[in-house]
Amino acid sequence: MTSNTDTYEKALFSRRRIIDLGYGTGRNGAHFGSSLSLVDIVTIIYSIFFKAGVADSKSADRNKFILSKGHGALGYFSVLEAFGFIDSIDTSGFEKNGSNIFAHAHRNLSQGIEYSGGSLGLGSSFGVGVAIANRIRKIDSKVIVLVGDGECDEGMVWEALMSASNYDLQNFILIVDRNGLQSDGDKCSIMDQKDLCGKLASFGFCVNEIDGHDHEQIRNALLSEVTLPLAIVANTVKGKGISFMEDNADWHHGNLTEQQYILAMKELGNP
Numbered sequence: 001m002t003s004n005t006d007t008y009e010k011a012l013f014s015r016r017r018i019i020d021l022g023y024g025t026g027r028n029g030a031h032f033g034s035s036l037s038l039v040d041i042v043t044i045i046y047s048i049f050f051k052a053g054v055a056d057s058k059s060a061d062r063n064k065f066i067l068s069k070g071h072g073a074l075g076y077f078s079v080l081e082a083f084g085f086i087d088s089i090d091t092s093g094f095e096k097n098g099s100n101i102f103a104h105a106h107r108n109l110s111q112g113i114e115y116s117g118g119s120l121g122l123g124s125s126f127g128v129g130v131a132i133a134n135r136i137r138k139i140d141s142k143v144i145v146l147v148g149d150g151e152c153d154e155g156m157v158w159e160a161l162m163s164a165s166n167y168d169l170q171n172f173i174l175i176v177d178r179n180g181l182q183s184d185g186d187k188c189s190i191m192d193q194k195d196l197c198g199k200l201a202s203f204g205f206c207v208n209e210i211d212g213h214d215h216e217q218i219r220n221a222l223l224s225e226v227t228l229p230l231a232i233v234a235n236t237v238k239g240k241g242i243s244f245m246e247d248n249a250d251w252h253h254g255n256l257t258e259q260q261y262i263l264a265m266k267e268l269g270n271p
Contacts, residue, residue: 054084064144177236
C-alpha cells in the first residue's frame, strides 16, 4: 500500500498542478475551489483501489471510481497524472483547442476515466446501477462515487441511495465532499441539510464522518469492514491549500492573475 508520505507528496503535486493548469486557461478560468477540496480524498482512493495503474483500467473486474461532482475534474485530472494514468502532455492541454482534457471529465478508459461528468446528481444513480450489475455478474470489486454536499440537494441522489440500501449493495461506497460551499454561496444558508450523517444512516448506510484532508482517516474509512452500503462524509475546505481561496465561494470558478499565481505556488512550496 502507498505510504502516507507518498500520498501527501502526490496530493501536493496535484494541488500545484491544479494551479498551473488553471492559470494556463487565462481569462477562461477554472473550477479551483472544488478541485482543491477533493484532492486528498481522490489521492487515497487511487492509492488503495487502483494500485495496478492504467494496465488494469479495462479489466472487467476493475474497481470503478465515479466523479459525480463533475466541476472537480481539474483536481481529478491532476491526481490521475500523479498516479500515471494521464501524462503531462495531455493534462497540459487542459481547456485548449483540440484537447480532450476540458472542464468536465469524459469517459476514457485508456486514461482511467470511468464516467462522463456534467449535470450534477447523475453519478450516484450510475454508480448504483454499476454496483447492481457487478453483483449480478459476480464481479468482486468496489464502486466508489464522490458527490458534493451541494449536489446532495438533488432528489435523484436520494433515490439512488434508497436503491443502494434496498439492494444491500455492500460493494458501493458513497463519499460526500462536504466543503460547506456551493457555486452561489454558503451551503447552510441555501439549503441546510442539518444532520447529513443521520439522513444517510436513516437510508440504510453505515456512516463514517471524517476529516477529508487527513489521509489516515480517509484510508481507515475506505477500508472499513461493513455489512451495509458505506457512506463517508468528508469534511473539507473549499480551495484547500491556497489562503485566498480557502472557504471563499468566489473561487468555485475563477481566473488567476499573475500575482495570485505566484502567491499560490509559493504557498504550495514551489516559488
